[in-house]
Amino acid sequence: MRVDKLADMTRGWVAGDFAPSALRTKEFEVAVQHFKAGDAEAAHYHAEATEITIVVLGQVRMFGQTFAEGDVVTAEPGDVTSFEALTDAITTVIKTPSVPNDKFIHKTP
Numbered sequence: 001m002r003v004d005k006l007a008d009m010t011r012g013w014v015a016g017d018f019a020p021s022a023l024r025t026k027e028f029e030v031a032v033q034h035f036k037a038g039d040a041e042a043a044h045y046h047a048e049a050t051e052i053t054i055v056v057l058g059q060v061r062m063f064g065q066t067f068a069e070g071d072v073v074t075a076e077p078g079d080v081t082s083f084e085a086l087t088d089a090i091t092t093v094i095k096t097p098s099v100p101n102d103k104f105i106h107k108t109p
Helices: none
Strands: 013-016 029-037 040-045 050-057 059-062 065-068 073-075 080-086 091-098
Touching: 050 059, 050 065, 059 091
Parallel strands: none
Antiparallel strands: 013 029, 029 091, 040 080, 050 073, 050 091, 059 065, 059 080
16 A cells, blocks of 8 residues: 655646656546636647546636536647636546647647
């Protein structure tokens, strides 16, 4: 048995091809992320990975739409989205495969 703390992980990422992680694997990534209202990430995309965001608590904006508790948002490779926590929020994110450096900031022409 091994016990880790979410607080010891980088931005809530607990599994994937990176360290620290509770499980090192190239197959997928998993994160549990806590956001304060107003926290945001710039528009970005993944070239290889599919990313599933599950809204566990609160409301967030992705793809220009508002999502709330229980919504499951899937971003396919190449889909561009920003992220904003409209309220304090918790998300669980699953990404497959785990590809380090597969996050690209979208530059508006």
